[in-house]
Amino acid sequence: MKPANFEYFRATSIDHACELLSAHADDAKILAGGQSLIAAMNYRLARPQVLIDISNIDNPSQITDETDGVRIKATTTQAIAEHDPVVRERLPMLVDALEHIAHFQIRNKGTVGGSIVNADPASELPAMSLLLDAEYEIQSKSNRHVMAAEDFFITYMTTALQSDEVLVSILFKEPPKNCGWALHEVARRAGDYALVGSAAIIALDDGGKCVHVRVVLFGVASTPVRAKAVEELLVGQVCSDELFEEAAKRVSEVVDAESDVHVTDEYRGNVAEVLTVRSLVDALNRAQTAS
Numbered sequence: 001m002k003p004a005n006f007e008y009f010r011a012t013s014i015d016h017a018c019e020l021l022s023a024h025a026d027d028a029k030i031l032a033g034g035q036s037l038i039a040a041m042n043y044r045l046a047r048p049q050v051l052i053d054i055s056n057i058d059n060p061s062q063i064t065d066e067t068d069g070v071r072i073k074a075t076t077t078q079a080i081a082e083h084d085p086v087v088r089e090r091l092p093m094l095v096d097a098l099e100h101i102a103h104f105q106i107r108n109k110g111t112v113g114g115s116i117v118n119a120d121p122a123s124e125l126p127a128m129s130l131l132l133d134a135e136y137e138i139q140s141k142s143n144r145h146v147m148a149a150e151d152f153f154i155t156y157m158t159t160a161l162q163s164d165e166v167l168v169s170i171l172f173k174e175p176p177k178n179c180g181w182a183l184h185e186v187a188r189r190a191g192d193y194a195l196v197g198s199a200a201i202i203a204l205d206d207g208g209k210c211v212h213v214r215v216v217l218f219g220v221a222s223t224p225v226r227a228k229a230v231e232e233l234l235v236g237q238v239c240s241d242e243l244f245e246e247a248a249k250r251v252s253e254v255v256d257a258e259s260d261v262h263v264t265d266e267y268r269g270n271v272a273e274v275l276t277v278r279s280l281v282d283a284l285n286r287a288q289t290a291s
């Protein structure tokens with residue numbers, strides 16, 4: 001299939017992209033790496049009349065080391081983020097997630113911002129945004145604001161971004177030093193989207209009690225979800241097998257899985273529990289080794 005006709009503009013800056021978006025309102029779409037949008041256009045699932053290409057914006061400092069985390073410009077390719085020394089040093093869990101995205105050819109073109117705005121509930125980067133309390137810098141022609149990742153994802157492939165807004169950068173917050181983390185997912189083949197995924201972060205105090213816990217699931221609902229009931233159960237506690245068994249029971253509270261051509265909703269629910277316990281056990285082991 002070939003896409004429907006469209007007009008093409010190459011933006012020279014984010015300001016220029018915002019000008020173009022403002023001029024073309026609801027008819028226009030931003031084109032970043034094209035790894036999701038072009039396929040959708042070829043299948044005629046998307047028919048934007050105007051494409052505004054931001055992939056060639058001159059962007060020398062794409063990744064910035066900030067006090068409370070690492071800021072990544074939205075146009076940064078997934079491959080650049082994956083191999084960046086600052087990201088590898090401060091956010092190794094993000095590197096792990098990036099390595100799970102498709103294949104390196106796709107990561108060479110696909111951008112960090114494109115994956116987040118695309119908002120596929122099975123994608124790794126929206127889930128990592130929740131895990132790392134990310135903040136999104138958003139710009140339109142007349143406004144610039146920051147939105148917490150937790151407020152961004154509405155439902156399948158739908159976000160709170162307005163049609164005249166561009167995602168400019170993402171601040172992924174660094175979790176406490178000496179934390180442990182893990183990400184597990186089940187996919188039909190290496191490089192496929194996850195059928196179900198789970199990621200966890202645990203930080204311990206000197207007595208071995210959890211002081212910071214994040215648990216996120218993806219591929220199990222219409223958006224990535226934080227398992228807050230699990231986090232609340234673990235904070236202030238010394239982890240044990242019994243506690244993790246109890247945690248597994250609470251996973252179902254956030255799972256709203258649907259059956260599809262790949263697996264049943266029941267399968268997704270069961271695997272979500274198993275992967276969450278696996279992530280918690282591995283995160284705890286890493287935290288114990290680090291502290």
Ligand SMILES: Cc1cc2nc3c(=O)[nH]c(=O)nc-3n(C[C@H](O)[C@H](O)[C@H](O)COP(=O)(O)OP(=O)(O)OC[C@H]3O[C@@H](n4cnc5c(N)ncnc54)[C@H](O)[C@@H]3O)c2cc1C
Pocket residue numbers: 029030031032033034035036037038039074075100101102103106109110111112113114115117118122123124125161165166167168191192193194
């Ligand atoms: C074979 C294959 C396998 C894949 N497997 C995975 C996988 O396992 N996990 C995974 O997470 N992803 C996977 N992907 C998707 C990949 O990660 C894409 O790169 C990503 O979803 C979109 O990024 P992009 O830069 O290509 O965005 P595009 O395709 O250019 O755009 C995607 C959407 O985001 C909008 N957009 C992009 N950037 C911005 C911005 N800065 N501001 C506002 N709107 C913006 C576009 O208008 C469009 O609606 C796969 C893709 C392919 C082709």
